[in-house]
Amino acid sequence: MHLRSFRPAAVRPRAREAESVLVEQYGDLVRLAHLVLPASLGRHRRVLAAHSLVQRALPRVRATPGLPTVPRPRGEASGRQTVQRSLLVEVLRAALAHGRRPRPWPARFAPSGALVPRMPFVVGLRMFPRSGGLDEPDLARRLSDMSAAARAACLLRAVHGLSDDTVHHLLESAGVADPAAALSTARLLEAVPGGAVAALLSSQEFDACALQVGPTDLLRRSRRSRLGLGVAAMGLAAATLVVTVAGDTTPGPSAPTAEAAAAPTNVVRTAAGVWDNTSRVDFTAWPARGSRVNDKKLLGRALSTWARPPAGSRVRLAPATSAAAPTNAPLLLYAGDGADRTVVLLYDGTRLARYSESLSSAENTELSVARTDDADVTTAAAVALDSDKSSTRYLLAPWIAEAGTRDLLRPDVLARPLRMSKDGVTEPVPTMPAGGGCDSRPVLQLRSSERIAEHHSFLLAGLGDLSPVHLTYTPLPGRGRPPHQPREATGTAALVAWAHQACALGSLGNTGVRAVNAWDFAEQHLPDGGGQAVWTCARADTWRGPGDVTVALRTSRDAPDAPALTVAHARSTATCSRFGQHIVATTGWRSPSGHWYVLAAGSRAVTGLSVSGSVSASEEGRTLALPAPRRPHVKVVARLATGGQLDAVSSP
Structure with a gap:
């Protein structure tokens, strides 16, 4: 009797069919694994891990006489489609479990007994998906805030076109504890008109098979090579010559020092x-x-x-x-x-x-x-070489293809071209005035080479530090859409918002600020013909970590360059960041007819507002305007969709 007689005869045809399906669906399976794997792996290791997980799914499927049980909707074919679903389950299960493994490079014995490494072995190269447009990074950031199961559900629904029931069964078979919650989160992300999420997920930004290849850190490799040669030479010298020095207290050579x-x-x-x-x-x-x-x-x-x-x-x-x-x-x-x-x-x-x-x-x-x-590509794009009272020369990064200057107080005036030398040194750029005057707010408008990202322009404001400050903008929340992410402040709405925030930049000089994001978090109709109001939270993040926020209010009756009314300020807070996504603010406001009101507004998760103090009231919704005595003093508490409560940002 031969050992092969113990294996069912159907295993070999099933194995051939599984291999055929994997080869045919390889790109889709790798895309799925790449999206589910944690971003903390880094782009290179994430790509290698995705390919490894897909390739290792085949032995597990073909070595199992009874394929993993994946419930199918009634009337669905059971042959090839069952194999495909089984591969999806194996890839999902492995990708979801990858982040829980205690060691990053364990070995595993395949059914044949051969030792298989967890990842392909690549030396001297870094591989990562090609960059897409400007919308793909925003989607990637939103996906990173979701669970791995929700990311999988989003891809299976949007790109694979599977029904909710099928996705629920796949997630359940892969060991997801709460498939319904993952599906619910995925639906929120996909609530974008025009099927944009499906198109973006199908782009090269998320394709781990269409790769760009570059070298590893050449400087680090060079240092390691020199260190390796030095260690080898020292070992050879120690093996051939032993010198004994008795009573000599003269110190020998030490580790690298400041000298x-x-x-x-x-x-x-x-x-x-x-x-x-x-x-x-x-x-x-x-x-x-x-x-x-x-x-x-x-x-x-x-x-x-x-x-x-x-x-x-x-x-x-x-x-x-x-x-x-x-x-x-x-x-x-x-x-x-x-x-x-x-x-x-x-x-x-x-x-x-x-x-x-x-x-x-x-x-x-x-x-x-x-x-x-x-x-990064924006905060390492320019460095101040020298400055005087009226101007600054900058050294621009080698990836800057076009440079200009513009005045934030004049959003309707195009950027003026800025000359630079062959070494990347700009002509003198007007310095942003420090102090009480606010006649102009000059900033750099730079465009990256298309080799980095197509049509990628951004603004940098020189505030006296070595690195100018990166300015970004987050638009008003859209109804029924996922939360917006910060984007470059070069669009019309961004420039209009920054025209009202620009004068406040002067107070940030020489404070170690890295970036400032202006977030329009609420819009409100004002009583007594006051027009429309927009509430903005400007967050200044520093290189050392903490950030300060300033909440301001502007109205449609204000001049285009009129400074917004500052209503609140907070230091060293997570408010208005990815770790503090909810905000509520309040202020006293005098209408054009001379009447006083209490105004309050909250971000998209606010469902109701309660006011106490000079006036007392409780209303549903994200905004309120209540008649009040002159210069009212109130406390506002917001109710959140999550069931929690949030106090208004303290007034200055």
Whole structure:
């Protein structure tokens, strides 16, 4: 008797059919696994894991004489479609369980006994899906806030076209505890007119088979190679020569120190084309530019000043920025001459350092150091090279294809083209006035190369720090639509909103702000012919983490550049961020006819408002306007759709 006689004869035909279905549906299965896997894996590992899970689903399906039981709607074919559903279940089950595994790279024995690694082994390359348009990142952010099961339900309904009953059965078979909740969440996301979610999920942004390939971190690889060679040489020397020194207290060579990091020969340089072939688009992709990048004496002075500022040097640290010397040789971004000073720009992985000295002599030195944690394609797009009372020159990132300036107070005036040198240095840009005056609010309007993202323009506001502040905008919530996400502040509605917020930017100078988002969270009809009011929460996020919010009110009767009325302010709060998505605010308001009212408004999850104090009332809905005595003092509490309560943001 042969061992093969114990296997049912139907297994081999079923195995061939399962393999045929997997090959035919491979792209759809990989897309599903890629969407369900946690984004915390990173784009490269997520792609590899998706392909591995799909390929490993085949042995599990074909090795099972009775395929996994997946209930089917009545009247559905049972052959090929059952195999397809079984593969979906296996891929779903593995992807959902992936994040719960204690070790990222365990091995597994296939039924044949061969050792199979969890992921394909790739050396020297990073693989990730190609970038889509501007809507795909917004959808990806919304998906990241959903559970893995809800993401799966959304894809199965929108792209695979499966019914709710079928999706419910698939999720249940894959071990999802509450398939109904996942389906409900998916329906909320898909409530977008025109089937936009299905089209976006079918795009190349979510296609883990249409990949872009780039190198790994070349600088890190180079350092590791040098370290490996050094260790090997030290091992060889230790194996061939042993020196015993008795009673010698002279210290031997130590680990890399500030002195080693300050050596100009150790400075790191990035090749010119790296930004076009990497998934990490930040300061590490900047090449060394400027006419004096090979001036070792200049670089030595800059590095030693950062390591140990000499007496007489002016040192400026951004808020919450360490003054410690870099422990590793920093990356050289720029070294060149300006109008009256020589500037060197360095980056150590978390901080930017700008060294400058007099053009005529190596005196009158200045050093500015600022945090740039997790900078990205926008927040690493420009650095202030030098400034005076009226203007600033910027060094732009190599991926900037077009630059201009515009005045936020004039939203209907197009951006003016901005000239820049071959090294990426701009002509002087007017400085945003600091103080009480608000005649203009000049900002940079930059456009990324199409190799990064098509039609990607964004605004940066220079407020005195090394890195200008990224300005974004979140529009009013749409009825029956998923919550909007912050977007670039270059559209008409965004520019109109920022025209009323621009004057407040002057107070953020030299405070370490990374980005400011203006969120129009509510719209309200005002009594006594007051027109329409829009409530805005402007959140200023800092490089160090905490953020402040300012709530303001503007009306349709205001001039286009009139500053909005500030009604509330809060410091170091999560309000108006992804971790504080609900808000309610209130203010006293005098109508054009001279009557006083209490106004209150809340974000989309607010279902009712209760007022106490100068007036008392309770109303359903997101807004209210109540007659009140002059300059009323009230407390407002909102009722949320989740069943909780929320106090209004405190008044200034």
